[in-house]
Amino acid sequence: MKTVCFVLLMGAAGGVAAATPPPAAINAADGRVRVQLMSRHAVTLSGEIAAKIAALSVVEGGSFRRGQALVEFDCGSYRAQLRKAQASLEAASELMKVNNQLAKYNSVGKLELTQAQGKAKEAAADASYAQTLVSKCSIVAPFDGRVAKRSAAVHQYVNPGSPILDIVDSDSLELRMLVPSKWLATLKSGSAFKVTVDELGATFPAHVERLGAQIDPVTQTILAIGVIDGKAANLLPGMSGWASFK
CATH class of the missing domain: 1.10.287.470 (Helix hairpin bin)
Structure with missing residues (x-):
């Protein structure tokens, strides 16, 4: 049985997220916190040589396997x-x-x-x-995943570092949020909670895997990391919802 992993975060100082969540993102009274699903493995692939693209074997939304050649360059x-x-x-x-x-x-x-x-x-x-x-005349997939975006096309000449494909591992997901630091009195590794995903209208059981290393002194929040119990189908990076700890 595959386990879908979650990292509960949303906007910590210290570089974990880009912005502090608005007040509506945390409802401490009823134990709910706004969350977002993100892929553990997400990367932009680019070439290391100056060359024309000879082949792109995947399309946007398409799946691939680790080790599969995704991009081939004309390297005559x-x-x-x-x-x-x-x-x-x-x-x-x-x-x-x-x-x-x-x-x-x-x-x-x-x-x-x-x-x-x-x-x-x-x-x-x-x-x-x-x-x-x-x-370096071909780029192979570093993990199993799907193509989120194609930034180049066959026959296009690209320079080193030019983005070609954005890829994500949609089977290894993290759910990010920040929880109030005062919850530390009861929130521990193994604590159970439920995640309701807006796009699916479905609720999944989950548990805390570990907690962050420091408290944000401004927002008085802390990063928590958890996993969904069991296999959850149809989840995609970018989905969002609520985590309930009550």
């Missing part, structure tokens, strides 16, 4: 550079072999031998660099 020029570097390495290695043999018979000077060794090392470094570039 990079592969040609690799072949050239490998040929230079082969020639330099052969020259060094010959000079090593000649050195046994004192038929080559120490300077020539040192230079041959240096050229071989330089050629090996060039070949390694070219191989590294070619290895």
Whole structure:
């Protein structure tokens, strides 16, 4: 049985969230706190080389598996550079072999031998660099997930760092909120609560997994982290609702 994880937060100082929740987000009187679902794993994929996109195997909303090639670049020029570097390495290695043999018979000077060794090392470094570039000609999925946004298209030329895909793991969700720090008297790891998701109109049982490390002195709130009990279908990042602790 898969467990859907939640991190209960909404706007802590110290970088956990961007803004302090409005007064309506916390109803301490009836033990309710406003929450938002977010993916534990969400990332923007971008290329590390300057190249034209040859293939994009996924569409917005589409699913993929870890290790699947999501983006393929047109790397003809990079592969040609690799072949050239490998040929230079082969020639330099052969020259060094010959000079090593000649050195046994004192038929080559120490300077020539040192230079041959240096050229071989330089050629090996060039070949390694070219191989590294070619290895970046595709982007593979770092986890199972879905495509949230496509920022580029096939045949488009992109520079290093240009966003191509926003991807999320929709099966590993966090529900974020802040709870009043005075709840610490009773709120512990393992404390049960219920989460009602607005978009689904459904309520799920959950429990606290752990609490934050510090209290926000301005809002007097603390981060709490919990999980939904059991498997919950149809939940997506961006959904929101209420967590009830009564």
